[in-house]
Amino acid sequence: MLTAQQALDHLLSHAKAVAESESIPMQAALGRVLAKNVDSLVDVPPLDNTSMDGYAVRTADLQNSGSILKIAQRIPAGSVGTQLESGTVARIFTGAPVPLGADAVVMQEDCSIPEGSTDQVQVNVMPLVGQWIRRRGEDLKAGKTALTAGTFLRPQELGVAASAGLTHLNVKRRVKVAAFFTGDELSLPGEPLKPGGIYNSNRDTLLACLKSLGCDATDFGIVPDKLNATKETLRKASKDHDLIITSGGVSVGEEDHIKPAVMAEGRLDLWQIAIKPGKPLAFGAVRKSVDPTDGETWFIGLPGNPVSSFVTFLLFVRPFILKLQGREAGQAQSYFMRADFDWLKVDRRNEFLRVKLNSSGGLDLFPNQSSGVLTSASWGDGLVDCPPNQAIKAGDLVKYIPFDALLK
Incomplete structure (x- = not known):
């Protein structure tokens, strides 16, 4: 055998x-397999933008922590500011484009408004150049591959395709x-x-x-x-x-x-x-x-x-x-984990034992390993791959294959 x-x-x-493929709306592509590479239509993000609510600054304007600068503009997400002049900052919100001239963002928790002021901010922490700035195209670049052929399309892959500007995907039948x-x-x-x-x-x-x-x-x-x-x-x-x-x-x-x-x-x-x-x-x-x-x-x-x-x-x-x-096949994902059981009935065949993860990070064995007891698979979280003629003692490291890796 x-x-x-x-x-x-x-x-x-x-x-x-299979050779045949079809183009379908992206909303219908969940669980399908990509037939062709997908190139992004746009840079993602399309402009340098901030990953924090705070203040866009020119680091050269900050001589030390506690510097007070004028708030010259306010830039919410979906708006584009004007070039940042020397000695000023821009109030900026997560996702908004960083104005030209700014080279860092200081998050609002590291700033304070001087008492009685309405157009000034005190920067209490010296920023590094590039701090809290997401660069244009750092996720995807226009014309570059966003998803490769053979990819199984999960919700996150559909999100990548959407951010790349696509409405349809070419998938295997x-x-x-x-x-x-x-x-x-x-x-x-x-x-x-x-x-x-x-x-x-x-x-x-x-x-x-x-x-x-x-x-x-x-x-x-x-x-x-x-x-x-x-x-x-x-x-x-x-x-x-x-x-x-x-x-x-x-x-x-x-x-x-x-x-x-x-x-x-x-x-x-x-x-x-x-x-x-x-x-x-x-x-x-x-x-x-x-x-x-x-x-x-x-x-x-x-x-x-x-x-x-x-x-x-x-x-x-x-x-x-x-x-x-058209997907990758081969050995299922597996891990070495601790057996919290003894299996001394060695067999000349490769055995696959139904096991369950326990609260101490080990594996418990279903007591009845008969091939007719389907409740062992319902109770279990996965399989232990037991080589031929090999006993297992509590504390041994065994090869564990989770059902989650085998049902997708």
Whole structure:
């Protein structure tokens, strides 16, 4: 069996970013991926301006702290003052352009008004040249790149684009993913349970994961545990999608039809990896039609156990989708943190344990690490990446991957 890293490298070596893009209003671009570099239309800020309420001064006019100068003008934000004459200051407010001639701003807390005066200020602290002045273009310069292609657009990126003067952004089209779920024991919430049946939690978990990544997901529902039904659904799902994901039916039992169905409708490149939970992971492709020039749709088959399905989605499907979107993919962000638990059940596979941050800065372990206990993922804040054949003792530093880094 391949290691987790070998399997991820194999998947990512096949993924190529979708080529199509579209120009959309910036207000609709949240959660999309930038297709082209964005250049700023303006300098940001457009003029030197003050970052503090206070007084714009010429430092050469200040011989010592306590100097008293005339207030010659008042400049609120949105106004432009006149050139500052020697021996005068300008009352200025945050965001207002610094007048020509001024080379520093003294914040109002460091100044006082002489008793009985209405047009003078006493500067009580000697300023440095450039103090509290934001320079023209220090954030963005006109004609220079403000955002690069492949950027996932969060609220802060939309703010940068707005400050650059843009109204529309060119973004990659959404990655189209088909999903279906196998198992005659499965029912949807709201339906009566069959004898020996369970509710299908993987459907809502995986569709929500796809939505969180900005995918256009199509739900093909629950497919009966029959080879022909599985093959037919694969053919339908391959037509207008970039990727098919399934849950269940990827083990080696007589009722597990994913492997023969995919091999009949396309090919399998990978089958089983050395991780726990999630050993039965499958990767391949399904033909879009009998005409080979129509190409293929990528296929990833996930285990049916809910924790296995969730964890393998985060570790393998997510980075594959990121690369299809034109984003950076690879290892998820991780940290070394203190384990406040013992894990002495060593396994020859790479294990991913559900843990929670505690108030003392360590990690607690969910007591039941079964692949069927989805509450371990709901309770937890992330995963501990435990290497093969390695025990963990309280106080050890372990590799921690937060769910927050895996769900965006």
